[in-house]
Amino acid sequence: MGTGALVPPIDPAEIGAVVRAAIDAGHLSSDAPAVLFHDLGRLARGLAVLASTFPPSALHAVAIKANPVVGALRHLVARGAGLEAASFEELEIARAAGCPADRVVYDSPAKTEPEIARALERGVRINADNEAELARIDRMMRDRPSASRLGVRLNPAVGAGAIAATSVATRTSKFGIAIPEDPRDLAPLFDRYAWLTGVHVHVGSQGVSLEQLVAGARRAWDVITAVHAALGRTQVRWLDIGGGLPAVYRPSDAPPSARDWADALARAVPALFDGSIELVTEVGRALQAPCGFAISRVEHVKEASGERQAVIHVGADLFVRPTYAPSYWYHEIAVLDARGERKHGPKQPWTIVGPLCFAGDVLARDRPLPPIEPGDLVFVRDVGAYTLGMWSRHCSRAIPAVLGYEDARVAELRVLKPRETPEDVVRAWGG
Numbered sequence: 529m530g531t532g533a534l535v536p537p538i539d540p541a542e543i544g545a546v547v548r549a550a551i552d553a554g555h556l557s558s559d560a561p562a563v564l565f566h567d568l569g570r571l572a573r574g575l576a577v578l579a580s581t582f583p584p585s586a587l588h589a590v591a592i593k594a595n596p597v598v599g600a601l602r603h604l605v606a607r608g609a610g611l612e613a614a615s616f617e618e619l620e621i622a623r624a625a626g627c628p629a630d631r632v633v634y635d636s637p638a639k640t641e642p643e644i645a646r647a648l649e650r651g652v653r654i655n656a657d658n659e660a661e662l663a664r665i666d667r668m669m670r671d672r673p674s675a676s677r678l679g680v681r682l683n684p685a686v687g688a689g690a691i692a693a694t695s696v697a698t699r700t701s702k703f704g705i706a707i708p709e710d711p712r713d714l715a716p717l718f719d720r721y722a723w724l725t726g727v728h729v730h731v732g733s734q735g736v737s738l739e740q741l742v743a744g745a746r747r748a749w750d751v752i753t754a755v756h757a758a759l760g761r762t763q764v765r766w767l768d769i770g771g772g773l774p775a776v777y778r779p780s781d782a783p784p785s786a787r788d789w790a791d792a793l794a795r796a797v798p799a800l801f802d803g804s805i806e807l808v809t810e811v812g813r814a815l816q817a818p819c820g821f822a823i824s825r826v827e828h829v830k831e832a833s834g835e836r837q838a839v840i841h842v843g844a845d846l847f848v849r850p851t852y853a854p855s856y857w858y859h860e861i862a863v864l865d866a867r868g869e870r871k872h873g874p875k876q877p878w879t880i881v882g883p884l885c886f887a888g889d890v891l892a893r894d895r896p897l898p899p900i901e902p903g904d905l906v907f908v909r910d911v912g913a914y915t916l917g918m919w920s921r922h923c924s925r926a927i928p929a930v931l932g933y934e935d936a937r938v939a940e941l942r943v944l945k946p947r948e949t950p951e952d953v954v955r956a957w958g959g
């Protein structure tokens with residue numbers, strides 16, 4: 529166990545050509561001082577690892593919330609991925625990414641009736657969150673039958689991982705129906721709804737252990753077997769085990785690999801691997817995080833009571849979690865010169881601060897880094913998940929461009945999302 533990431537992290541030494549291409553094409557300049565990059569080749573390789581580790585029939589519905597950039601999702605969908613949507617708007621994103629309806633999974637604890645109606649019309653897979661939603665779906669299906677496959681989210685209550693805010697299988701979790709002490713107690717629910725053919729669990733995102741991930745799937749399987757025994761028939765055809773495979777952020781991180789996850793699942797729930805039940809996963813972070821990096825020009829270098837500070841153009845707007853909860857979230861940082869070559873030299877502690885108007889807008893404190901000058905570029909690693917997708921409009925700064933490439937040496941850039949203009953921002957605020 530603890531043998532690693534889906535794909536290796538991006539090395540700042542490998543992206544010089546990509547950064548130069550962005551500068552030469554005008555994507556990175558004093559007027560466009562920050563850019564996000566997504567390595568689409570790495571993304572495809574990560575998906576291939578996932579696909580080859582699990583049975584070929586498994587549906588890998590990549591969590592859109594991790595990285596909603598349509599071009600990146602389209603790249604995954606074209607290679608066989610499905611998508612997990614956490615809102616009606618994410619269903620629209622899935623459609624824009626070209627995802628066939630039967631590869632879309634719609635999870636949300638707060639779906640409105642019109643949203644469910646549209647999802648049923650499209651035939652996407654839906655995981656109901658609670659009994660009221662199941663009753664609502666039942667009523668709606670009577671008026672209009674649907675091709676949607678329908679499941680229910682259960683809370684396996686395996687407890688919190690290392691990060692409370694991203695642990696969703698606690699006893700007081702707002703998600704799903706709590707699994708009762710005797711799982712047979714859920715049989716009447718399945719008996720009432722013959723269309724209820726799926727079970728969904730999701731334990732958390734980053735900070736949950738392999739044991740917790742696997743225990744969540746096992747508890748779901750125990751429910752399925754108990755329900756089938758009580759009903760005297762097989763009704764549940766698919767088990768959605770959610771996401772939660774951790775990403776590597778710190779050099780010391782040694783998360784379980786996809787192989788570790790699959791092996792432990794195969795021991796705990798062999799049925800997922802012998803064709804008895806269809807497997808669905810909803811991986812986000814482990815696949816997307818290592819494929820993205822951010823580059824920002826250094827606008828100013830300052831010294832405040834002996835603290836060396838580099839002022840850059842992304843802060844708590846892009847890095848919501850690392851700035852508000854720095855004890856949990858971390859990104860590796862490197863310094864490049866103005867043309868994208870990695871800088872070396874004697875390391876000193878540097879504090880990397882963002883552009884927003886509050887004191888907590890700090891991306892990294894006292895990092896040992898080589899000398900930094902205005903005009904240098906700060907490289908931030910593992911930015912491919914839960915960064916842009918959590919963008920904060922505080923101070924109304926423009927969302928940087930997102931550029932994709934398939935091979936860092938060839939450095940052919942694709943604009944996945946153009947940089948926002950000041951007019952775009954005014955429009956976003958109703959102007």
Ligand SMILES: Cc1ncc(COP(=O)(O)O)c(C=O)c1O
Pocket residue numbers: 591594612635730732733734770771772773810811812813814
């Ligand atoms: C229901 C659900 N599925 C999947 C995911 C993806 O988790 P991760 O990105 O950790 O793989 C999340 C993340 O919050 C989620 O809420």
